[in-house]
Amino acid sequence: MGCKSSKKDTLAQMNQPSGKRTLDIAIVGDSGVGKSSLVNALTISPSCMYDFPLRQRTLQDECIDPQRRALLPPQDPGRKMHNKMLSNKKKFLAFVEFIKSLQKNVDIKSDPATYFNEVIKIYEKTFSDGGMKEAASEVKKELEELENTELHIAITGEVGSGKSTLINALRGLKAEDDGAAPVGVTETTLNPNAYSHPDYPKVKFWDLPGIGSPGFSPESYLKKVDFPRYDFFIIVGSTRSQEYHVKLAQEIQRMNKLFYFVRSKMDIDMSSAKRDYPKTFSEDKAIQTIRDECNKNLLNFKDSSHQSFLISSWDLAKYDFPRLVETLEKDLPSLKRIAFLFSLPNFSSEVIEKKKSALKSHIWKISLVSAGINAIPLPGLPLACDVALLCGSMVVFYKRFELDDGSLARLARLARKPVEELKAVMKSPQGKEITRDLVVKTIIHTLQCFLPVSSLASAGVSFATTYWMLLSFLDNLSEDAERVKKVLGLEECEAEHLRAKQNWHKT
Numbered sequence: 001m002g003c004k005s006s007k008k009d010t011l012a013q014m015n016q017p018s019g020k021r022t023l024d025i026a027i028v029g030d031s032g033v034g035k036s037s038l039v040n041a042l043t044i045s046p047s048c049m050y051d052f053p054l055r056q057r058t059l060q061d062e063c064i065d066p067q068r069r070a071l072l073p074p075q076d077p078g079r080k081m082h083n084k085m086l087s088n089k090k091k092f093l094a095f096v097e098f099i100k101s102l103q104k105n106v107d108i109k110s111d112p113a114t115y116f117n118e119v120i121k122i123y124e125k126t127f128s129d130g131g132m133k134e135a136a137s138e139v140k141k142e143l144e145e146l147e148n149t150e151l152h153i154a155i156t157g158e159v160g161s162g163k164s165t166l167i168n169a170l171r172g173l174k175a176e177d178d179g180a181a182p183v184g185v186t187e188t189t190l191n192p193n194a195y196s197h198p199d200y201p202k203v204k205f206w207d208l209p210g211i212g213s214p215g216f217s218p219e220s221y222l223k224k225v226d227f228p229r230y231d232f233f234i235i236v237g238s239t240r241s242q243e244y245h246v247k248l249a250q251e252i253q254r255m256n257k258l259f260y261f262v263r264s265k266m267d268i269d270m271s272s273a274k275r276d277y278p279k280t281f282s283e284d285k286a287i288q289t290i291r292d293e294c295n296k297n298l299l300n301f302k303d304s305s306h307q308s309f310l311i312s313s314w315d316l317a318k319y320d321f322p323r324l325v326e327t328l329e330k331d332l333p334s335l336k337r338i339a340f341l342f343s344l345p346n347f348s349s350e351v352i353e354k355k356k357s358a359l360k361s362h363i364w365k366i367s368l369v370s371a372g373i374n375a376i377p378l379p380g381l382p383l384a385c386d387v388a389l390l391c392g393s394m395v396v397f398y399k400r401f402e403l404d405d406g407s408l409a410r411l412a413r414l415a416r417k418p419v420e421e422l423k424a425v426m427k428s429p430q431g432k433e434i435t436r437d438l439v440v441k442t443i444i445h446t447l448q449c450f451l452p453v454s455s456l457a458s459a460g461v462s463f464a465t466t467y468w469m470l471l472s473f474l475d476n477l478s479e480d481a482e483r484v485k486k487v488l489g490l491e492e493c494e495a496e497h498l499r500a501k502q503n504w505h506k507t
């Protein structure tokens with residue numbers, strides 16, 4: 001195969017964006033130095049090459065994988081490996097689809113044994129000729145990525161609007177607790193203060209300096225607080241004036257960042273309205289009046305989709321906080337959305353349910369890693385697994401549901417109840433009892449329940465057993481979270497929350 005090239009062609013090629021599976025190499029140099037011969041040599045069949053394999057390897061080493069493989073001749077072992085990886089990937093995707101549709105369409109509780117054995121069958125069918133380790137490493141990376149996902153939430157607004165109180169509420173703390181943001185104090189610093197989530201240190205709430213002093217400039221304010229750091233801004237206001245809010249929001253929008261208007265201290269407004277109109281007071285009407293007022297202030301804002309979220313930091317389940325959570329969930333990219341969800345206090349059954357379903361979608365990944373990497377045979381049992389990983393995952397599940405010892409102590413303090421009262425309603429083993437022995441015992445119990453069709457030691461049995469064990473553990477834990485919520489008295493807010501939600505949909 002011959003090759004003709006001109007400077008014009010070469011430059012035209014350089015301007016073309018290269019597709020995913022193509023590799024565009026520009027060969028340039030003075031005329032007569034051998035550019036075309038080099039191109040011919042690189043594209044000719046490998047048997048005609050002398051020192052080129054070496055050069056080809058060097059080029060390959062400099063290219064990313066798919067491009068590198070595009071250079072390989074069909075018989076090259078590297079190309080074969082590439083084809084194998086592609087087929088592993090296809091198998092893995094089919095496996096993921098199967099697990100997802102099982103989770104969605106089959107009621108685990110009505111026919112658990114069939115479900116269990118189906119999982120084993122599909123696992124063995126998928127990985128009978130290998131690919132298990134690759135799949136396990138892939139999902140391990142995904143799990144690590146989530147664990148390392150950072151979320152930086154900026155809370156801004158006027159001094160006294162309730163920024164620090166909201167941060168404490170989001171972290172499940174009262175102002176008097178260790179590490180809480182100071183409340184009701186005049187801000188002495190112009191620097192943002194970071195407060196990490198107690199169980200999820202990668203989620204950080206930033207208490208920004210107050211806005212709205214005369215001569216306030218949104219542009220220099222955002223520069224000073226280092227705006228690129230934040231994933232989104234919550235602009236808190238407790239009064240009618242929202243002039244600075246709109247100015248700041250416009251600047252934030254110009255910087256391509258997300259922002260949300262929050263009207264705080266709704267509980268105060270409600271009790272004032274009740275006192276002012278004891279005979280005719282209607283909470284719904286009073287809320288609507290404030291909502292209309294806030295939204296009227298936003299009319300100057302050219303993007304009409306923005307609304308104010310009315311909240312009380314004393315009671316996150318009330319008013320619009322649940323709707324703010326829903327909105328954020330829609331707006332955030334997937335990993336950040338999950339990090340945000342896990343960082344939320346269990347203020348409603350809806351949040352507990354959402355956490356449960358997010359964790360559920362991780363269970364098969366944990367089980368795949370447990371069966372596929374560092375799997376150690378369990379003596380006397382037809383399976384091998386990574387017990388340390390399972391223990392660690394269970395401990396993390398406790399934290400996500402605020403049922404670990406630290407969170408329970410914090411919740412008890414907030415509710416002014418003895419921690420024993422909360423622990424008494426929990427049926428799952430207490431956090432510090434999660435040991436290797438407990439995990440092995442639970443595995444044995446799971447195996448006894450299902451008597452798998454394939455009683456021989458196999459990775460499929462390991463996968464299905466650990467998957468099942470974590471699934472039922474998660475079920476029990478979410479039920480415990482509900483029971484603890486009840487003891488804390490949070491269920492009283494549930495009706496209020498549902499009512500507020502219905503009202504919102506009506507308007």
Ligand SMILES: Nc1nc2c(ncn2[C@@H]2O[C@H](COP(=O)(O)OP(=O)(O)O)[C@@H](O)[C@H]2O)c(=O)[nH]1
Pocket residue numbers: 157158159160161162163164165166182183184185264265266267268311312313314
């Ligand atoms: N009742 C009620 N008081 C609040 C609320 N949020 C803040 N506060 C009170 O408002 C005052 C100022 O709050 P703070 O968080 O320090 O405001 P910051 O200056 O914006 O950080 C404190 O006395 C808080 O207790 C709320 O949602 N409801």
Ligand SMILES: [Mg+2]
Pocket residue numbers: 163164165182183184185187207
């Ligand atoms: Mg403050």
